[in-house]
Amino acid sequence: MTGKSKASPGRPRKPDPVAPPAFPVLRKFGPHRTEMRLLGPADRDTLLKFFRSHTRETIHLRYGYELSHMTEERAAELVGVDQTRDAAIGIFEHDQEVPLVAIGRYCLKPGGTSAEVAFVVREDRRRLGIATALLSALLAIAASRGLETLDAQVLRENQPMLEIFFGLGGVKSAIPGTGEVTVTIDIRKALRNLGRRRQH
Ligand SMILES: CC(C)(COP(=O)(O)OP(=O)(O)OC[C@H]1O[C@@H](n2cnc3c(N)ncnc32)[C@H](O)[C@@H]1OP(=O)(O)O)[C@@H](O)C(=O)NCCC(=O)NCCS
Numbered sequence: 001m002t003g004k005s006k007a008s009p010g011r012p013r014k015p016d017p018v019a020p021p022a023f024p025v026l027r028k029f030g031p032h033r034t035e036m037r038l039l040g041p042a043d044r045d046t047l048l049k050f051f052r053s054h055t056r057e058t059i060h061l062r063y064g065y066e067l068s069h070m071t072e073e074r075a076a077e078l079v080g081v082d083q084t085r086d087a088a089i090g091i092f093e094h095d096q097e098v099p100l101v102a103i104g105r106y107c108l109k110p111g112g113t114s115a116e117v118a119f120v121v122r123e124d125r126r127r128l129g130i131a132t133a134l135l136s137a138l139l140a141i142a143a144s145r146g147l148e149t150l151d152a153q154v155l156r157e158n159q160p161m162l163e164i165f166f167g168l169g170g171v172k173s174a175i176p177g178t179g180e181v182t183v184t185i186d187i188r189k190a191l192r193n194l195g196r197r198r199q200h
Helices: 041-053 056-063 072-079 130-144 159-167 187-199
Strands: 025-029 032-038 087-092 100-108 114-121 149-155 171-174 180-186
Touching: 025 130, 032 130, 041 072, 041 087, 041 100, 056 114, 087 130, 100 130, 114 130, 130 149, 130 159, 130 187, 149 159, 149 187, 159 171, 159 180, 180 187
Parallel strands: 114 149
Antiparallel strands: 025 032, 032 087, 087 100, 100 114, 149 180, 171 180
């Protein structure tokens, strides 16, 4: 007996005793005061404005293809997810014309033990630790719900995103015939790695 519990295949395991973040979370990134909280239906127009502020490069890296327009319906879906199953988190700066400056989300995959994550951070708010904070919040939510892994589909050339995942123990596998890789993160291992970092 190792004392480690094993989940039955295809079922979420017993949730880890990890508390999900107590939203709203107020935090400074560099000089910028922010609020991190779950997105909701009232954020639709803010999300549309945020999308319109993205450069082509950002859209390409986030979605993997050119996307020149986002419909109101799509934006409503993206902010109106079932937050007890999926997770969609926004980081807001309330003194900005477009107050939304970053989004991290996950979408539960069939089987219920894994979810697919994605992030976008405003171009002039990068390298401040925002994506890492969003990933950390998503990991805590996922662990508290008993998920085992988070996956991301990342363009091979997206070094910033790959660095973040590899830094937490992510493992990549090729998606044949595409320019993307899948990175799989073991949630427990990633939370341990984050905990170790905080101690240093
Ligand atoms: C990828 C992205 C989300 C990262 O957001 P971010 O808030 O800048 O990331 P962080 O500040 O948390 O970076 C954490 C670490 O990742 C690595 N990293 C991040 N950006 C990097 C870059 N441009 N070059 C090299 N390493 C980078 C560094 O190790 C960094 O730590 P450090 O700043 O202490 O050196 C952001 O660049 C982005 O929105 N890109 C466009 C959309 C996208 O690629 N989405 C991913 C689709 S899954």
